[in-house]
Amino acid sequence: MRKFESKTIIIYLFLISYTLFINTIGYKDYHNIVNIIITPIFWFLLFLISYWINHGFKERIKFQTTKLQTIFIIITIYLILYFLLGLFLGYSKSIYSHSILGIAKNIWIYLIPIFFIEYIRKTLVNHTTGILYDTVEVILFSLISINLYSTLNSTSYSILFKNISSVIIPTITTNILLTYLSRTCGYYGTLFYRIPQILVNITLPILPSTNWYYHSVSGILLPLVTFIFVKNIHNKIELTEPRRILRKNSSLKLIPILIPILFIICFVTGVFKYKPIAILSNSMHPVFNRGDVVVIQKLKKNDLKKIKKYDIIEYILDNDIITHRIIHIEEHNNKKKRYTTMGDNNNAPDIKKVDEDQILGKVIFTIPKIGYPSIWLNDFFTNNKKINVETGK
Numbered sequence: 001m002r003k004f005e006s007k008t009i010i011i012y013l014f015l016i017s018y019t020l021f022i023n024t025i026g027y028k029d030y031h032n033i034v035n036i037i038i039t040p041i042f043w044f045l046l047f048l049i050s051y052w053i054n055h056g057f058k059e060r061i062k063f064q065t066t067k068l069q070t071i072f073i074i075i076t077i078y079l080i081l082y083f084l085l086g087l088f089l090g091y092s093k094s095i096y097s098h099s100i101l102g103i104a105k106n107i108w109i110y111l112i113p114i115f116f117i118e119y120i121r122k123t124l125v126n127h128t129t130g131i132l133y134d135t136v137e138v139i140l141f142s143l144i145s146i147n148l149y150s151t152l153n154s155t156s157y158s159i160l161f162k163n164i165s166s167v168i169i170p171t172i173t174t175n176i177l178l179t180y181l182s183r184t185c186g187y188y189g190t191l192f193y194r195i196p197q198i199l200v201n202i203t204l205p206i207l208p209s210t211n212w213y214y215h216s217v218s219g220i221l222l223p224l225v226t227f228i229f230v231k232n233i234h235n236k237i238e239l240t241e242p243r244r245i246l247r248k249n250s251s252l253k254l255i256p257i258l259i260p261i262l263f264i265i266c267f268v269t270g271v272f273k274y275k276p277i278a279i280l281s282n283s284m285h286p287v288f289n290r291g292d293v294v295v296i297q298k299l300k301k302n303d304l305k306k307i308k309k310y311d312i313i314e315y316i317l318d319n320d321i322i323t324h325r326i327i328h329i330e331e332h333n334n335k336k337k338r339y340t341t342m343g344d345n346n347n348a349p350d351i352k353k354v355d356e357d358q359i360l361g362k363v364i365f366t367i368p369k370i371g372y373p374s375i376w377l378n379d380f381f382t383n384n385k386k387i388n389v390e391t392g393k
Helices: 008-029 031-054 064-089 100-127 131-145 148-152 157-184 187-203 212-240 243-248 251-268 301-306 372-381
Strands: 091-093 206-208 274-278 293-298 312-317 320-331 337-342 359-367
Touching: 008 031, 008 100, 008 131, 031 100, 064 187, 064 206, 064 212, 064 372, 100 131, 100 157, 100 187, 131 157, 148 157, 157 187, 157 212, 274 359, 274 372, 293 312, 312 337
Parallel strands: none
Antiparallel strands: 091 206, 274 293, 293 359, 312 320, 312 359, 320 337
């Protein structure tokens, strides 16, 4: 392979032009158009150019299956730890829409371009060698991933520091890893690393409530750990151990161990019909108390008709999730109902009434005390400010 092929200049020029566009006027003036139309079409066109450049090129990656298995296991373990962390930090509703149209839109905006982007990255890696070209690729792909306009346009140095720590540095670290994976594991290596994380974010209705510090640490540690394991395979195991030993030590043997853990993760994140939540206040004493966990039955639109007076419901109000009892139901001319709620331990009903589209589920049963780890960490990460939104006052 030559050190540099002139055809790749076309890709570099497109990437540079697009980087300048989205980091100047693109996100500022045409944010929605860029996300929904311009970005997917741009990556598809550049994919076609890359396919033309890469046509006829054949690569051989030794022990690719073993490397892909390793990446898969690392990402699976990371996702397990990520969701188990929610038991301590709590969970919050995903920012992504989960209607059929919303999921289709998320796939179009966030998932499909990944296949094009990583093929383009792989094409550049196939036709260039040397740290200079790798550095240029890392910079370009990082700048495209970072919204510099909003990231650096901060009102204070503390916010700027958080943005640099949780967005810019992790993005650069991730792109360094993706370039390395593209060179040592091939096209599928980068997909195995990125696709599961994106799918989790755009498909699950509830995600752990993490802050900028978590994103900073995980955004650096995950690429670093992945790099160490893959590099170990590439530089040592691949060159020294026979194929039969690699098969014997296959990381696929860990999968049966992960199945029950994945089941627990699916339960606590709301994939199933029932989900647990930790109670933050004593507003429903003595039915359940702060630190208890209640199991919620998720309700679909048709299920709302079955809700009756004195049911205890979970609903969302001003980005807070509240669990209170219905004490009155009123029906309007449009046949939509509004609910007056109140904590059993409160002196007055809640000020704001609840609409049907705010209701998330109904309490089925309670598990005492096991939610305290989530409460303690929640208090710690909110600077010990115990904000009680369930007092009704």
